[in-house]
Amino acid sequence: MRTLLIWPPTTVYGDDPSIPPIVQPLGLAYLAAWLEKEGHEVSILDGRGSRKHKTKTETYTRYGLSDEEILKEVDKFNPDIIGISNMWTAYSGDPHQVAKSIKEKHPDLKIIFGGSHPSEFPELVLKDSNVDLVVAGEGETTFSEILYNLERNLPLNEIHGIAYMEEGKVVKTQPRERMTEIDQLPFPARHLLPMELYIEESRRNGFLMRKPSMAMTSSRGCPQKCVFCTVRAVWGRDWEGRSPSNVVDEIAHLTDNYGVKEIAFLDDDLGRDIPRLGAICDEIIRRKVDIKWTTPNGVAHWLLNERLIDKMKQSGCYRLTFGIESGCEETRKFIKKKVPLEQATRMIKHSNKIGLWTICTFILGFPYETKAHMRESIHYAIESETDMGVFYALMPHPTSDVYSVFKNEGLLDLDPIMDPAV
Numbered sequence: 001m002r003t004l005l006i007w008p009p010t011t012v013y014g015d016d017p018s019i020p021p022i023v024q025p026l027g028l029a030y031l032a033a034w035l036e037k038e039g040h041e042v043s044i045l046d047g048r049g050s051r052k053h054k055t056k057t058e059t060y061t062r063y064g065l066s067d068e069e070i071l072k073e074v075d076k077f078n079p080d081i082i083g084i085s086n087m088w089t090a091y092s093g094d095p096h097q098v099a100k101s102i103k104e105k106h107p108d109l110k111i112i113f114g115g116s117h118p119s120e121f122p123e124l125v126l127k128d129s130n131v132d133l134v135v136a137g138e139g140e141t142t143f144s145e146i147l148y149n150l151e152r153n154l155p156l157n158e159i160h161g162i163a164y165m166e167e168g169k170v171v172k173t174q175p176r177e178r179m180t181e182i183d184q185l186p187f188p189a190r191h192l193l194p195m196e197l198y199i200e201e202s203r204r205n206g207f208l209m210r211k212p213s214m215a216m217t218s219s220r221g222c223p224q225k226c227v228f229c230t231v232r233a234v235w236g237r238d239w240e241g242r243s244p245s246n247v248v249d250e251i252a253h254l255t256d257n258y259g260v261k262e263i264a265f266l267d268d269d270l271g272r273d274i275p276r277l278g279a280i281c282d283e284i285i286r287r288k289v290d291i292k293w294t295t296p297n298g299v300a301h302w303l304l305n306e307r308l309i310d311k312m313k314q315s316g317c318y319r320l321t322f323g324i325e326s327g328c329e330e331t332r333k334f335i336k337k338k339v340p341l342e343q344a345t346r347m348i349k350h351s352n353k354i355g356l357w358t359i360c361t362f363i364l365g366f367p368y369e370t371k372a373h374m375r376e377s378i379h380y381a382i383e384s385e386t387d388m389g390v391f392y393a394l395m396p397h398p399t400s401d402v403y404s405v406f407k408n409e410g411l412l413d414l415d416p417i418m419d420p421a422v
Contacts, residue, residue, distance in 0.1 A: 007045065008047045
């Protein structure tokens with residue numbers, strides 16, 4: 001089937017200074033590659049577009065293509081079905097707006113939502129009559145089965161991992177089982193993306209050692225239970241890693257086909273399997289792949305050791321990000337990071353000693369956190385001797401555990417905002 005996958009624009013309101021980054025929609029690219037392998041004709045529309053695409057009014061700024069431009073691309077491709085990514089609750093209005101504009105012109109065209117937000121809140125999403133189906137969790141197998149059944153006019157109710165409306169009620173099927181062998185996934189279908197856009201964006205980044213840089217992932221999921229995290233909405237608590245040879249094959253693919261000189265591993269838990277991470281480093285070294293690499297999403301310091309960090313540097317790693325989150329032991333217990341900070345300090349100091357750049361990230365604003373607790377984070381950043389301390393204000397995403405704390409305390413209720421029917 002002709003399938004159009006849409007990465008929607010992003011709208012910010014009022015005085016919000018946020019500028020959405022220009023990034024590869026890797027989730028859609030993985031899905032597209034899987035569907036192409038199954039014989040479907042697929043196109044990806046990066047609706048966020050380049051920095052040139054912006055609509056500004058007195059009340060909001062929309063970054064990305066206009067509804068009219070999106071409709072023009074829909075008409076050009078003439079799809080049988082459309083999938084729209086809906087990753088973030090904070091920006092969940094944009095996918096609904098895209099669906100509305102498409103349905104107004106093409107009322108019989110089926111629209112499927114996937115991503116973190118609909119995976120956690122299918123009932124809310126399906127209040128929007130413009131959404132026909134929700135894919136919850138890992139999407140490749142589920143989306144493929146949907147297309148198979150639709151092509152043959154078969155019922156959908158036995159497909160795991162979906163939700164839909166039937167006679168005014170939400171029907172949710174059994175959860176989709178996670179893939180256990182993710183080497184079976186083809187590399188993301190980057191040939192369907194405007195790669196020159198992402199390459200040019202990386203050249204503007206002043207924090208890179210070598211350019212251009214490209215993002216990729218070597219694993220899926222994270223078993224940790226940090227209260228602020230939203231990873232479980234899609235991946236649950238399971239973790240699966242690609243084999244070292246498969247990971248390095250993709251690095252070589254990026255260097256050979258796109259001239260990439262640096263990799264940003266966007267894994268949620270890159271170091272979960274320490275022997276695997278060491279083997280990835282060994283494979284890069286053995287094959288003499290000329291690459292630099294970083295861990296912008298952070299790496300679990302409690303899983304590292306000095307010998308592994310030495311090998312990481314030898315294989316091209318030059319910057320390590322440590323997700324410390326708080327320098328206060330009491331706050332760390334609340335956020336379920338119960339590992340001792342002494343080990344983190346040791347890893348930071350060793351990384352500095354051998355010449356790696358180190359970044360420690362912290363989050364401020366947890367429930368019950370005092371000014372004194374926050375100062376402990378600042379003191380730790382200084383005393384640890386990290387090269388850079390980065391402090392974020394907590395965003396209690398509704399798909400995170402900490403949101404329920406705010407809600408139960410009567411401090412925050414985003415339900416009316418998330419309701420597309422309001």
